[in-house]
Amino acid sequence: MDNAIGEQEMALLLSDLLELYGYDFTDYAKASLKRRLNRLFTLDRFPSFAELRYQVRNDAEYARRCVEQITVNVTEMFRDPAFYHALRTEVLPVLATYPFIRIWHAGCSTGEEVYSMAILLKEANLLHKSLLYATDINTQVLQKAATGIFPLSQMKQYSENYIASGGKEDFSSYYTASYNSAKFDEELSRRMVFSTHNLVSESSFNQFQLIMCRNVLIYFEKELQGRVFALFDESLEKLGYLAVGSKETIKFSPIANRYRQESKEKIWRKIH
Amino acid sequence: MAKDSLRDEEKLVVIGGSAGSLPVIMFILQHLKPTLRIPVVVVLHRKSDSDSSLSTLMAHRAKLVVKEADDKDPIIPGMIYLAPPDYHLLVERDKHFSLDDSEKINYSRPSIDVTFESAAEAYGKGTVGILLSGANADGVDGLQVIQEHGGIIAVQDPSSAQVPYMPQAAVNQLKVERILGIQDIPGFIDSL
Structure with a gap:
């Protein structure tokens, strides 16, 4: 039940995304971002945090997927x-x-x-x-x-x-x-x-x-x-x-x- | 319950409810002492297009100040916060709220699990989670996370619930410390 990605793991991933790909998530609201990262971890069935991190660091295509998945893309027509x-x-x-x-x-x-x-x-x-x-x-x-x-x-x-x-x-x-x-x-x-x-x-x-x-x-x-x-x-x-x-x-x-x-x-x- | 060493500003009560929980919430708000120094967060499943009349109704009943939580509101002791419709309500570690309009969880937005889990991470053993009447299992995972962080978990006695499914699911899956009749919930919160 405990989340695979805690504060420290999140900090590592965010610095990877910034240093390697130029995406700066360091000032995003953390509670939501952590949920998104754990959701991605479960969705893509990583056996460990280390493997998720390896994939993000070494596969630009996957890093893009990561960015897409941790940002929220829920929207509708004429909402409100x-x-x-x-x-x-x-x-x-x-x-x-x-x-x-x-x-x-x-x-x-x-x-x-x-x-x-x-x-x-x-x-x-x-x-x-x-x-x-x-x-x-x-x-x-x-x-x-x-x-x-x-x-x-x-x-x-x-x-x-x-x-x-x-x-x-x-x-x-x-x-x-x-x-x-x-x-x-x-x-x-x-x-x-x-x-x-x-x-x-x-x-x-x-x-x-x-x-x-x-x-x-x-x-x-x-x-x-x-x-x-x-x-x-x-x-x-x-x-x-x-x-x-x-x-x-x-x-x-x-x-x-x-x-x-x-x-x-x-x-x-x-x-x- | 004996008071432990936590100061009130390090505690947070989170209450989740779905079908059949509104009268219970109203009863709780009506009977909480105005001297309560702990913030209380209420997450109710409701229709996404419902307006703010629920918080007005709640404010009318409560002796404490009721507010529908806005993005980045600081969490202030003695306030009652209601999760807004159509957003998940999250608790940040530096003790303010943030909102999230991502996918529904357990067919629900706001989801009780989302608020409970983030509350547990922010307030740790100072978190008190209470799950009320409801027809789905939203909130059960959240209670478990609160328990894992050393917080206290309680449910409305399923036999007193209009729809017992939600509190019963918690009792079946977790070791719930407190199973409370409706009458006992306000006193339980006041004694924290």
Whole structure:
């Protein structure tokens, strides 16, 4: 029952990932990260920690798998419908006044939120003048996101979320079903740009009017959260919006005094 | 139970419940003394889209302050924390919470096991785990980890539970030190 990977083993693995591959997990929240590592250890049936470590150190392909598995890639379309309702009614009408709209989905995983956003933009007649930059630390999830193919079994839930967010169309009109999957219209993905980006180690790459980073910061320790907020601040135009997950806040971060929460939802506006 | 040498700030009570546990939780909160100096964490299985009305309801009953845990909240003695819906609630070693929206465990998010196990690693023998009524075995592994770390484990007496499966599974698989009637749970916590 005792976990194979304790504090010491975790520290060794994290320093391997950093020194050999440049992935810096040292400021991730430890309790969750340790669970993920032990999950991987069980999943891949390692007889001992030493063998897991050997594999990570000597097999770059496996190291990538390790990174993919210890980061959390759970996401859904229109998660927290009230949040999307606020985007529709409070944020998009303001973005509509810009000639060109740039949105950054930071830590987009398999892309469900990016497609949700594209649907909102299309319904507001803004998609044609928008670009959605979707980034993640993992290449594999980005490839999946770019296909726009999601499990058909999820569509009932997503359709309910969509309607609860204020959607008026027939949700199934946005995808083509075949076998067990739903492929979303290329009209949506045509306005998306997918690229790897590591929030921990890379810098700002553009200026945006809206940055979405939901349920990513919970995996970071507080100090790293602060650094990532500074990165977002640098990447956000004045009067731009920053949206985080329902249990996350920018309130106690170093950038808090330049932002105002104008919504009941976790959406802040850069006012200075 | 005799008080041991641990100070109150080194103790943590974690309570897990599923089907049939809500009335028991309400009873416990209503009867805990306002002078309790130990933080209490409550993990209840509930629907992912449930709103925050449960914590409001709990706050209404309790003499202590009730809060739905936010990411990175410090764990303060004498507070009652409720795991938010649709997240796992983890306890970090430097005594704050972190949230995790990874896969469901035992069909549940929040999972009782996840909170119990991380609590045991953070608070060691200062951890007290209590498992209430429920229809699946979430929490049993967590109790075992608490026990392995020298903490105290207790369950609601299965004969008093609306759905006895969860506490019964703990009794069958583990050496449970305390099997408590509903009436006895608040006193047990107050005496820690």
